[in-house]
Amino acid sequence: MNRSFPTTRLRRLRQSSFIREMVQEHRLHQSDLIWPLFVIEGEAIIEPIASMAGVNRYSIDKLILQAQEAVRLGISAIAIFPKIDAALKDSAGTLATDENNLVCRAVRAVKAACPELGVICDVALDPFTDHGHDGLLEGHKILNDETVAVLCRQALVQAKAGCDIIAPSDMMDGRIGAIRAALDAEGYEDVMILSYAAKYASAYYGPFRDAVGAGKKLGGDGKKTYQMNPANKDEALAEIALDISEGADMIMVKPGMPYLDVLQAAKAAFGVPSFAYQVSGEYAMLRNAIDAGLVSEEAIMESLLSFKRAGADGILTYFAPFIASQMVKE
Numbered sequence: 297m298n299r300s301f302p303t304t305r306l307r308r309l310r311q312s313s314f315i316r317e318m319v320q321e322h323r324l325h326q327s328d329l330i331w332p333l334f335v336i337e338g339e340a341i342i343e344p345i346a347s348m349a350g351v352n353r354y355s356i357d358k359l360i361l362q363a364q365e366a367v368r369l370g371i372s373a374i375a376i377f378p379k380i381d382a383a384l385k386d387s388a389g390t391l392a393t394d395e396n397n398l399v400c401r402a403v404r405a406v407k408a409a410c411p412e413l414g415v416i417c418d419v420a421l422d423p424f425t426d427h428g429h430d431g432l433l434e435g436h437k438i439l440n441d442e443t444v445a446v447l448c449r450q451a452l453v454q455a456k457a458g459c460d461i462i463a464p465s466d467m468m469d470g471r472i473g474a475i476r477a478a479l480d481a482e483g484y485e486d487v488m489i490l491s492y493a494a495k496y497a498s499a500y501y502g503p504f505r506d507a508v509g510a511g512k513k514l515g516g517d518g519k520k521t522y523q524m525n526p527a528n529k530d531e532a533l534a535e536i537a538l539d540i541s542e543g544a545d546m547i548m549v550k551p552g553m554p555y556l557d558v559l560q561a562a563k564a565a566f567g568v569p570s571f572a573y574q575v576s577g578e579y580a581m582l583r584n585a586i587d588a589g590l591v592s593e594e595a596i597m598e599s600l601l602s603f604k605r606a607g608a609d610g611i612l613t614y615f616a617p618f619i620a621s622q623m624v625k626e
């Protein structure tokens with residue numbers, strides 16, 4: 297391209313809103329959105345989460361109303377995260393594989409009320425373990441293969457409950473292949489897998505751990521022996537390549553905005569449906585800055601467009617209902 301001033305004036309295409317919109321390269325649509333929702337035991341409960349202004353935990357009856365709202369707003373899917381009573385946790389995360397646990401009951405209720413809404417479940421033990429790790433512990437060591445065996449059973453109870461998309465977020469080696477095989481062996485070959493393929497050991501998960509009541513006791517290396525070093529990018533591509541070869545239908549990069557380069561590289565390298573998770577810490581930073589009057593609400597759309605620009609096919613974001621209701625109004 298050989299363009300030069302004054303024949304070329306790039307500002308010509310910015311002079312009014314019709315032309316700015318006409319030449320807009322990327323757009324967000326409600327169907328790009330996945331809304332993470334927190335569920336708790338009980339009835340008629342809407343419990344605000346202190347570290348995430350505007351985000352609540354819902355009892356199942358109230359969760360259904362949120363799911364109906366998601367459908368009304370044109371949001372594609374919700375991701376369900378449980379806050380388990382501390383008394384029900386143990387070191388093996390036993391409740392994770394119980395087909396009547398909170399997650400499974402929530403999935404059945406949501407699918408009964410809103411069959412057309414996509415339902416995604418996290419596969420990882422952290423909401424269920426008393427130590428807050430995603431896997432089984434032996435001393436200070438997270439056991440890989442033993443954990444994978446449990447994750448397969450966790451995925452199966454979720455699939456049986458009606459979950460459409462299984463989303464392993466634990467970062468154990470080999471779990472995608474094992475979960476795919478376990479699902480297929482039980483007749484769940486149509487259940488999809490969205491792998492948290494490149495998941496970093498990030499400080500941005502703080503508010504989430506508060507929301508699900510996990511992680512206060514992690515100590516030591518935290519989750520660094522399984523989640524990735526934030527300094528690495530080649531390794532992210534290696535993780536994603538493996539997960540695709542093991543049968544992941546879709547991959548995710550997490551967190552979102554600090555890892556846009558990884559998302560862009562992954563989309564370019566593999567061309568598979570790729571998702572970004574704008575995690576709890578990103579949400580809290582933006583929400584608090586907006587509430588303090590430091591940045592305008594437009595920062596939300598700007599942050600979400602950055603994912604589209606980087607190549608995201610969809611975005612998990614706690615802003616999903618807010619931004620979708622803006623789009624519905626337009």
Ligand code: PBG
Binds near residue numbers: 430466500501505519
């Ligand atoms: C569980 C899980 C985490 C998140 C999603 N699934 C936390 C973690 O790995 O410690 C974080 C989501 C967020 O911060 O919004 N493995």
